[in-house]
Amino acid sequence: MGLIVYNIFNFLFKIGLTLISPWNIKARLWVRGRKGLFQKISSASASWQGTEVVWMHCASLGEFEQGRPVLEQIKKLKPGAHLVLTFFSSSGYEIRKDYQGADLIVYLPTDSYRNAKQFLDVLQPSLVLWVKYEYWFYYLAELKKRKTPTLLISGIYKEHQLFFKWYGGIYRKILPFFTHIFVQTDESKRLLGTLGFSDNVTVSGDTRFDRVIEIAEQFKPIQSIEDFCVGHEVIVAGSTWQDDEEELDHFANTNPEIRFIIAPHEIDAAHLQEIKRLFHHAVFFTEWQQLLAGNKPLQEPQPNVLIIDNIGTLSKLYKYATIAYIGGGFGNEGVHNVLEAAVYGRPVVFGPVYDKFVEAEELIDCGGAFSVDTALDLEEVLNLLLHSAHEQTKAGEAAKKYVYARKGATAKIITLIQSHAY
Numbered sequence: 001m002g003l004i005v006y007n008i009f010n011f012l013f014k015i016g017l018t019l020i021s022p023w024n025i026k027a028r029l030w031v032r033g034r035k036g037l038f039q040k041i042s043s044a045s046a047s048w049q050g051t052e053v054v055w056m057h058c059a060s061l062g063e064f065e066q067g068r069p070v071l072e073q074i075k076k077l078k079p080g081a082h083l084v085l086t087f088f089s090s091s092g093y094e095i096r097k098d099y100q101g102a103d104l105i106v107y108l109p110t111d112s113y114r115n116a117k118q119f120l121d122v123l124q125p126s127l128v129l130w131v132k133y134e135y136w137f138y139y140l141a142e143l144k145k146r147k148t149p150t151l152l153i154s155g156i157y158k159e160h161q162l163f164f165k166w167y168g169g170i171y172r173k174i175l176p177f178f179t180h181i182f183v184q185t186d187e188s189k190r191l192l193g194t195l196g197f198s199d200n201v202t203v204s205g206d207t208r209f210d211r212v213i214e215i216a217e218q219f220k221p222i223q224s225i226e227d228f229c230v231g232h233e234v235i236v237a238g239s240t241w242q243d244d245e246e247e248l249d250h251f252a253n254t255n256p257e258i259r260f261i262i263a264p265h266e267i268d269a270a271h272l273q274e275i276k277r278l279f280h281h282a283v284f285f286t287e288w289q290q291l292l293a294g295n296k297p298l299q300e301p302q303p304n305v306l307i308i309d310n311i312g313t314l315s316k317l318y319k320y321a322t323i324a325y326i327g328g329g330f331g332n333e334g335v336h337n338v339l340e341a342a343v344y345g346r347p348v349v350f351g352p353v354y355d356k357f358v359e360a361e362e363l364i365d366c367g368g369a370f371s372v373d374t375a376l377d378l379e380e381v382l383n384l385l386l387h388s389a390h391e392q393t394k395a396g397e398a399a400k401k402y403v404y405a406r407k408g409a410t411a412k413i414i415t416l417i418q419s420h421a422y
Helices: 002-020 025-032 037-045 061-077 090-096 113-123 137-145 169-177 186-194 207-217 223-229 242-253 269-278 285-292 314-320 358-366 375-387 389-404 409-419
Strands: 053-058 082-087 104-107 127-131 150-155 180-183 201-203 234-240 259-264 282-284 305-307 323-326 348-350 369-371
Touching: 002 025, 002 169, 025 090, 037 104, 037 113, 053 061, 061 082, 061 090, 061 127, 061 150, 061 207, 061 409, 082 090, 090 104, 113 137, 137 150, 137 169, 150 207, 150 409, 180 186, 180 409, 186 201, 207 314, 207 389, 207 409, 223 259, 223 285, 223 314, 234 242, 234 314, 242 259, 242 269, 242 375, 259 269, 259 314, 269 282, 269 305, 282 285, 285 305, 323 375, 348 375, 358 369, 358 389, 369 389, 375 389
Parallel strands: 053 082, 053 127, 082 104, 127 150, 150 180, 180 201, 234 259, 234 323, 259 305, 282 305, 323 348, 348 369
Antiparallel strands: none
C-alpha cells in the first residue's frame, strides 16, 4: 500500500510541476532539464566503458556544498574515476552545472523502476554517495539489488520524520538499501537504533564544517567589496527574505555610518527592486562596480547599503562582516546556513525559527549566536555588539571555535571508503 501511495504522489508531483511550468521559472527549469536526459547521459558516458564511475546525488545547492569535500577527496583517491553529479532541484543544478570537479552534471531522472534501471544500466557506478536526505525508493532498491556500495553522508534523523511514524513504512524499507549511513549526531544514531539499524551507522559529524573551513582558508579579497566597507563597521545579511529585510531596514536607514551588505536568497528583479525601496541609500552590486570603474558619478549621500544582485559570493562576504545576520529565521522554513559566517569568527544573529537546525541551537548555547523575535530585539543585539568590543570579540571567538572543533567528517568517510576498498 505504501508503494502505491508513493507512486501516486510522484506522478501527481510531476504533473503538477508540468502544469505550472509556464508561469513558474523553477518548475519550468525542472521540467525542461529532464527532456532528452537519457540521451545526454548516454552520449557523455559513451567512452567510459572499463573505467570506474562514482555517482553523487544531491537534492539542491546546500547538499552539494555538504557533499563537495567528500567528492573532491574521492577525486584525489581515484584519479582515474569518472565523477557524476546529479541534482533534484533546479536551484542546485542551475548554479552548479558548470562545476569543474565532475565529468557529468545532470538532473536526476524522476524516480521509477524503469528510470532507475536505465540510469544505472548506462552509468554502472561502482560507488554511490547520497547527501543528507532524499530517499528515492526505486533508485536505492536497484542499487541494493546490484550490490553497489551506497553511502549516505551527513544524514540527520529526528523523531518527527516519517521513518519514526506508524505510516512511514516505505521509508523504513529504504534504510537497509544503504551500505553505510554516516550521521551528524549521536541522537541520529540512537534513533536509527530504535529501528534496528546500528551496525552500519557511523557518527561522522557534518561535512559542512569541513567545507566552510576550506572556503574560509582559501579566501581571496574582493576589491569592490573592500572599497565599500573600508573604514566602517559592516553588517552582512545573507540569504535574506522579505521578512528579514523588513526587520533590518529601520536600523540601516537610521545608521548611515554603518555599512550593510544584503545578499537576498532570491534575486529576481521584483524582489531586488523591493529591497532597494526599503533601504533609502542603497546601490546594487553591479551598479557599485560601475561607479568604481568611473562610468557613473558617485551619488550623494553615499550609499550605506550594498545589495548583492548575483549568486555565488555570499560565503566570501561574511569575511567583511563585523556582525553577520542570517536570513530565513522569520519564515516557516527556518534559518539558513549559519556556519558560513561563524567560521570567520563573526557574531551571528538570526530570527526565532531555528529549532530544526542543531548548529544554530549549539551556536546560541556556546555564545556565538543570538536569536531575536522582533526588529526592536534585533536593534538591541546589534547595538550591544557594535558598542562593546568585548562582547563582539567573545561571541566571534566562540563561533569560530565551535566550527573548528567539528572539523573532520570528510576524513572519517574517506577512511571507511579506503578501508572497505569501495
